[in-house]
Amino acid sequence: MTEFRDQDLTGARLERVNLRGATFTQVSLNDVRMQAVDFTGAQVRGALIHESRMRGVELVDVEISGELKNVMESLTDEQLASAVTRTEPGRPRMENFPFKECLSIVLNEEWEHRLYAERDLTSLEKEN
Known part of the structure; x- marks a missing residue:
């Protein structure tokens, strides 16, 4: 080696x-x-x-x-307690949306994408 x-x-x-x-x-x-x-x-x-x-x-x-x-x-407690505002064109438009909730949504979406990818890869591996 x-x-x-x-x-x-x-x-x-x-x-x-x-x-x-x-x-x-x-x-x-x-x-x-x-x-x-x-x-x-x-x-x-x-x-x-x-x-x-x-x-x-x-x-x-x-x-x-x-x-x-x-x-x-x-991330500090202050950052987690903050709010997000997005008013420019496009979606979503929101004002004073809790940052902690934004973070939760993004992490859940990423997790769901991973689960789909693992499921699809498993399905493709079985086909081969």
């Missing part, structure tokens, strides 16, 4: 590489391009993936935590 410790692999090109069981600790994936990558069973914690593109990347049984948790933890 090859080990990379304290190395700069900037610009490295990995093609047809199997990283099953690999461990990544304090790895920067800034400005990364990924195509047809399978992260099945991967665990990504405390990751910041910035200005990166992922096409054909398969995320199955993957646990990703970090940025959303950081955003949620950074």
Whole structure:
């Protein structure tokens, strides 16, 4: 097994590489391009993936935590108690809508989209 410790692999090109069981600790994936990558069973914690593109990347049984948790933890009681007003053209137009309720709607929508995606992927996998 090859080990990379304290190395700069900037610009490295990995093609047809199997990283099953690999461990990544304090790895920067800034400005990364990924195509047809399978992260099945991967665990990504405390990751910041910035200005990166992922096409054909398969995320199955993957646990990703970090940025959303950081955003949620950074919200203050004052911010959660605030209201949102949107009067410009388009939908929805609302005044003094509770921010906490907006956040709840967005998180529920994202969760429902994930459930649909998982259901559809499971259905497609059964067909193949």
